[in-house]
Amino acid sequence: MCGIVGYIGDKNSVPILISGLKRLEYRGYDSAGISVLDSDRCSIIKSKGKVSILEKKVIEHKLNGTVGIGHTRWATHGEPNEINAHPHSNEDGTLTLIHNGIIENYSTLKKTLQKRGVTFKSETDSEVIVHLIDSFLKKGHNFFQSVRYALNSLEGTYGVAVIYSKEPDKIIVARKGSPLVIGIGDEENFIASDVNAIVAYTSQVVYLEDDEIAEIYRDRFNARTIKDIEAVKEVVELEMAADEVDKGGFEHFMLKEIMEQPESVFNAMRGRLLFEDGISKLGGLKGFEQKIADSERIIISACGTSWHAALVGEYMLEQFCEVPVEVDYASEFRYRNPIIKKTDTLIFISQSGETADTLAAMREAKRKGALVLGVCNVVGSSIARESQAGVYIHAGPEIGVASTKAFTAQLIVLALITLMVGRHKSLSLVDGQNIIREIQSLPEKIKKILSLNSEIEKIAEKFKDAKNFLYLGRGYNFPVALEGALKLKEISYIHAEGYPAAEMKHGPIALIDENMPAVFIAPKDSVYDKVISNIEEVRARKGRIIAIASENDNKIDSLVEYSIKIPDTIRMLMPILSVIPLQMLAYHIAVKRGLNVDQPRNLAKSVTVE
Ligand code: G6P
Numbered sequence: 001m002c003g004i005v006g007y008i009g010d011k012n013s014v015p016i017l018i019s020g021l022k023r024l025e026y027r028g029y030d031s032a033g034i035s036v037l038d039s040d041r042c043s044i045i046k047s048k049g050k051v052s053i054l055e056k057k058v059i060e061h062k063l064n065g066t067v068g069i070g071h072t073r074w075a076t077h078g079e080p081n082e083i084n085a086h087p088h089s090n091e092d093g094t095l096t097l098i099h100n101g102i103i104e105n106y107s108t109l110k111k112t113l114q115k116r117g118v119t120f121k122s123e124t125d126s127e128v129i130v131h132l133i134d135s136f137l138k139k140g141h142n143f144f145q146s147v148r149y150a151l152n153s154l155e156g157t158y159g160v161a162v163i164y165s166k167e168p169d170k171i172i173v174a175r176k177g178s179p180l181v182i183g184i185g186d187e188e189n190f191i192a193s194d195v196n197a198i199v200a201y202t203s204q205v206v207y208l209e210d211d212e213i214a215e216i217y218r219d220r221f222n223a224r225t226i227k228d229i230e231a232v233k234e235v236v237e238l239e240m241a242a243d244e245v246d247k248g249g250f251e252h253f254m255l256k257e258i259m260e261q262p263e264s265v266f267n268a269m270r271g272r273l274l275f276e277d278g279i280s281k282l283g284g285l286k287g288f289e290q291k292i293a294d295s296e297r298i299i300i301s302a303c304g305t306s307w308h309a310a311l312v313g314e315y316m317l318e319q320f321c322e323v324p325v326e327v328d329y330a331s332e333f334r335y336r337n338p339i340i341k342k343t344d345t346l347i348f349i350s351q352s353g354e355t356a357d358t359l360a361a362m363r364e365a366k367r368k369g370a371l372v373l374g375v376c377n378v379v380g381s382s383i384a385r386e387s388q389a390g391v392y393i394h395a396g397p398e399i400g401v402a403s404t405k406a407f408t409a410q411l412i413v414l415a416l417i418t419l420m421v422g423r424h425k426s427l428s429l430v431d432g433q434n435i436i437r438e439i440q441s442l443p444e445k446i447k448k449i450l451s452l453n454s455e456i457e458k459i460a461e462k463f464k465d466a467k468n469f470l471y472l473g474r475g476y477n478f479p480v481a482l483e484g485a486l487k488l489k490e491i492s493y494i495h496a497e498g499y500p501a502a503e504m505k506h507g508p509i510a511l512i513d514e515n516m517p518a519v520f521i522a523p524k525d526s527v528y529d530k531v532i533s534n535i536e537e538v539r540a541r542k543g544r545i546i547a548i549a550s551e552n553d554n555k556i557d558s559l560v561e562y563s564i565k566i567p568d569t570i571r572m573l574m575p576i577l578s579v580i581p582l583q584m585l586a587y588h589i590a591v592k593r594g595l596n597v598d599q600p601r602n603l604a605k606s607v608t609v610e
Pocket residue numbers: 303304305306349350351352353354355358401402403603604605606607
C-alpha cells in the first residue's frame with residue numbers, strides 16, 4: 001500500500017507534495033514524510049500519523065526545493081513511528097528513497113549489507129533498497145545504473161522513487177507490482193501512485209508498467225526496462241476533473257460519495273442500454289460477447305466490498321444466464337489449485353484495480369488460459385490494463401476508505417453483463433426490456449432513499465453505543481447483509497456480522513438479547529414471508545430490530561423498532577437500493593462515535609500487499 005508522490009520543475013515542490021500526499025492518504029496514513037533537494041543535500045522531514053501533522057512540521061522548518069518526493073505509509077515491516085517513516089536515506093544523506101510494496105528478500109540483503117558495515121536506522125524492508133543503491137554508487141556506477149542494479153537484486157514488489165543530490169536534475173522511478181504514474185507538465189513533471197495526487201496539475205499521464213524504470217527530468221523522461229531495453233511509452237489524456245477529488249462541501253468523502261450515487265449509478269449505465277433490443281452494449285467486451293455467453297462456467301473473484309458485489313453477481317448470472325457461477329476470495333483463489341478451464345470466463349472486480357490479491361489471482365487465471373475480464377473503477381489501473389477485456393464502472397474517484405458508490409456501480413455493471421449474456425441465451429426481449437426499465441429507474445429511487453438521511457441519523461443516535469450488530473438478509477439481500485456489517489465494522493469499530501437470515505437459527509440466535517440490534521433487509525420479494533418469520537424469532541428473544549422494508553409495507557412496522565422504507569424494484573437490482581440505508585447508518589454511527597470515517601484505523605483503501 002502506501003502512497004508516493006514526486007515533483008521536478010521550477011516551483012517549490014513542498015506544497016505540491018503535501019497536497020498530493022493528502023490525496024493519497026487513502027492508501028495509508030500511519031506516517032508521512034518528504035525529502036527535497038536543497039543545494040547539495042537532501043533534506044528530509046517525517047512524522048508519525050497523518051499528513052496534516054507533517055504539513056505543520058514542513059511549514060515550521062520552511063522547507064523548500066524544486067525537486068522532491070513524498071510518501072504516506074501503511075505499515076508492513078516495522079511499527080508506524082517516525083524512524084520507520086519514509087523517505088529513507090543512505091548514510092551520508094545524499095540519496096533518499098520512498099517505496100510502496102514489500103521486499104521479500106530484505107532480511108538476507110540487510111545481513112549482507114550489515115556485514116559490509118552499513119548501519120540501518122529503521123526496521124523497514126524499504127531501507128535495504130537505498131543502501132543497496134548506495135553500494136553500487138560507491139562502486140562508481142552512475143545514479144540510473146545503480147538504481148537498476150539494486151532493483152535487479154530485489155524479490156517482491158515495489159513502486160519506488162529516488163533522488164540523489166549529486167545528480168539533482170532527475171528523479172528515478174521504477175515499478176514492479178505497485179502502481180506508478182508519471183504526470184507530464186510544461187517544464188515540470190510529476191510522479192504518483194495514482195492520478196488523484198497530480199490531476200490538479202496535469203491531465204497528461206504515462207503509466208509505468210511492471211519492470212520498467214524511468215529517469216524523470218523537468219522537461220523530459222526516459223523509460224527503460226529493468227533489463228535496460230528502451231520502453232516505448234504512450235502519453236494518455238485523463239478525463240478526470242480536479243474537483244472530482246474534493247469533498248464538495250460535505251463533511252466527509254464518504255458522505256459525499258454516498259450522496260453521489262444517483263449520478264454514479266447513472267454514469268455506470270450511461271450509453272450502455274439498448275432498449276429496442278432489450279440488451280446492453282459494453283464497448284470493453286466487444287468481440288467477446290459470444291465467448292462469454294458460451295462459457296461453461298463463470299468465476300468471479302475479488303476482495304472486500306468488491307467480493308460482496310461478486311456474490312450479488314452470482315445470483316444475477318445464475319438467475320438469467322443458465323450458467324454455473326462460482327465466487328472466490330481472490331486471496332484464497334491462488335492458494336489452492338483452482339480448476340480453471342479454457343471454456344471458463346473469469347471476472348475480477350476491483351474498485352482500485354490494484355488490489356494485490358486480485359491482481360495475482362487474475363494473472364494465475366490468465367496463465368491457465370481462461371478468458372479474463374476486469375471490472376474496475378480506476379482507469380488505467382493494473383487489473384484494467386492486464387485483463388483481456390473489461391468494463392469500467394465509471395463511479396468517479398472514490399476516496400473514502402469504506403467503499404460505497406463503487407459497490408453500487410459494480411452492481412450496475414454486473415447487471416449489464418447479465419443482461420448481455422442473458423440475451424445471448426434465452427432471456428426474452430420483453431424480459432430484457434423490463435430489466436432495462438428498472439435499471440433506468442434506479443437513480444430516482446436512490447434520490448428518494450437519500451432523502452431519508454436525517455431519519456437514518458436519528459436511528460444511528462439510538463444505536464451508536466451498541467457493542468455488536470447482526471445484519472440479516474436472504475437471497476439477493478444476503479450479500480447486502482454482509483456489506484452492511486462490513487461498513488459498520490470498518491468505520492465504527494463495532495463488531496458486526498452478516499448472515500443469511502435463515503442461518504441465524506443455526507448459531508447467531510444464541511447472541512440475541514435485549515442489547516443486540518439486528519438489521520433485517522426485508523423488502524417485499526419472494527422470500528419476504530420467510531424473513532418475517534426470522535424477524536419474529538428475534539422479537540421473541542427481545543432483540544432490537546431495524547428493518548429495511550418496501551415503502552408499501554405497513555405490516556412490518558408493528559414487528560420492528562425502526563423501519564426504513566425504500567422503493568421497490570426487481571429482485572436482481574434490490575441490493576443497489578437496499579445497501580444505501582446501511583451505508584448511511586454506518587456513516588452516522590461512526591460520526592456520532594467521533595471517529596474518522598474517511599480514514600478508519602488500520603485500514604487502507606488500496607491493499608497492494610498480500
Ligand atoms: C480494501 C478496502 C475495501 C475494498 C477492498 C478491495 O480492503 O478497504 O474497501 O473493498 O480493499 O478493494 P478493490 O479496490 O480491489 O475493490
